[in-house]
Amino acid sequence: MQQKIEELVSRFKKDIEKAADSQAVENIRIAYLGKKGFVTEILQGMKSLSHEARKEVGKSVNILKADIERQIAQRTEKIKEEQLLKKINESERFDVTLPPNFTQGSYHPITIIQREVEDIFLSMGFTIEDYDEIVDDYHCFEALNIPKHHPARDMQDTYYIENGQLLKTHTSAAQNFIMRKYGAPLRAIFPGRCFRNESTDASHENTFFQMEGIMIDKDISISNLIYFMKTMLTEVFKREVNVRLRPGFFPFVEPGFELDINCLICGGEGCPSCKNSGWLELCPCGMIHPKVLEYGGIDSEEYTGFAFGLGLTRLAMMKYGVKDIRDFNSGNLKALSQFTNI
Numbered sequence: 001m002q003q004k005i006e007e008l009v010s011r012f013k014k015d016i017e018k019a020a021d022s023q024a025v026e027n028i029r030i031a032y033l034g035k036k037g038f039v040t041e042i043l044q045g046m047k048s049l050s051h052e053a054r055k056e057v058g059k060s061v062n063i064l065k066a067d068i069e070r071q072i073a074q075r076t077e078k079i080k081e082e083q084l085l086k087k088i089n090e091s092e093r094f095d096v097t098l099p100p101n102f103t104q105g106s107y108h109p110i111t112i113i114q115r116e117v118e119d120i121f122l123s124m125g126f127t128i129e130d131y132d133e134i135v136d137d138y139h140c141f142e143a144l145n146i147p148k149h150h151p152a153r154d155m156q157d158t159y160y161i162e163n164g165q166l167l168k169t170h171t172s173a174a175q176n177f178i179m180r181k182y183g184a185p186l187r188a189i190f191p192g193r194c195f196r197n198e199s200t201d202a203s204h205e206n207t208f209f210q211m212e213g214i215m216i217d218k219d220i221s222i223s224n225l226i227y228f229m230k231t232m233l234t235e236v237f238k239r240e241v242n243v244r245l246r247p248g249f250f251p252f253v254e255p256g257f258e259l260d261i262n263c264l265i266c267g268g269e270g271c272p273s274c275k276n277s278g279w280l281e282l283c284p285c286g287m288i289h290p291k292v293l294e295y296g297g298i299d300s301e302e303y304t305g306f307a308f309g310l311g312l313t314r315l316a317m318m319k320y321g322v323k324d325i326r327d328f329n330s331g332n333l334k335a336l337s338q339f340t341n342i
């Protein structure tokens, strides 16, 4: 019986070494440890042995069983490792004859529309200016005729940071800086990222883009303002779009207007993007308040001007049919890849 066990041990060793995959290992397990397997056969043969011999052989068979189980587990692990290595080697194989497999990137839709609007204003003699995202209270509010404790400050939920600094709530914060830098006459646009501590929905983000524009010269009137707004929108949409102008209050313009666009997502029927009103606030504007000109070092007796604050992210929503403004900051590459060919 002992000899039979020894033969089984050496046969098992050879079989398990040859096993190339997990199915082969399983077949070996059944052949040796299964109900009709070799080890069970030995156990059944023990019935004819004496009590003493049965004790001896029983011990050896238990050791044999444990050894077979251990080797089966080891072989299974080894096969897994080998398969993993094979996979890694195959994926890393570098074939110089294959064409390169690059995925084409794209500009972010806000960048695309910003550049488009910039080109339109550049062609009309405006310069493009840049301004900080962290600004002080004076530029964001006071120089815009919004003194401390003025109720108009509640119109924008501000993120205050250290030393009286704050995150720019609107691009109007650069008006004073640009006026002081260039004086009058002046035509400039200044795009920028704005931050407001407000709850988000389909048309409100806490981080969004605006593009400010100012034009200051002798005899600038509301007709100039309407002309530039109309030209810009017709150029962006390559057709006339429905807009409406209604009175709006901003302490830095007088008179002030709200310019709304007929919602292009629902065609004016009403949807979540326009809060079911059929209109979306897009580009408030107005004639620059004389006090703001004076703060900017410009003689308000001699010069007048208009200013507008275009909601660039909302413009991108309308232009590209994006129903929810939050998609722009989502980092969803699948959605952004649609802009590859624009």
Ligand code: FA5
Binding pocket: 169, 170, 171, 172, 196, 198, 203, 204, 205, 206, 208, 210, 250, 253, 256, 281, 282, 283, 284, 285, 286, 307, 308, 309, 310, 311, 312, 313, 314, 325
């Ligand atoms: C302003 O920010 C004024 N500074 C605009 C202005 C400039 C008026 C010059 C007059 C003269 P308002 O808060 O309405 O205004 O924002 C202007 C535009 O920015 C809105 O019409 C809208 O298109 C966009 N906007 C405002 N808040 C958000 C927001 N939370 N998410 C996305 N877009 C927004």
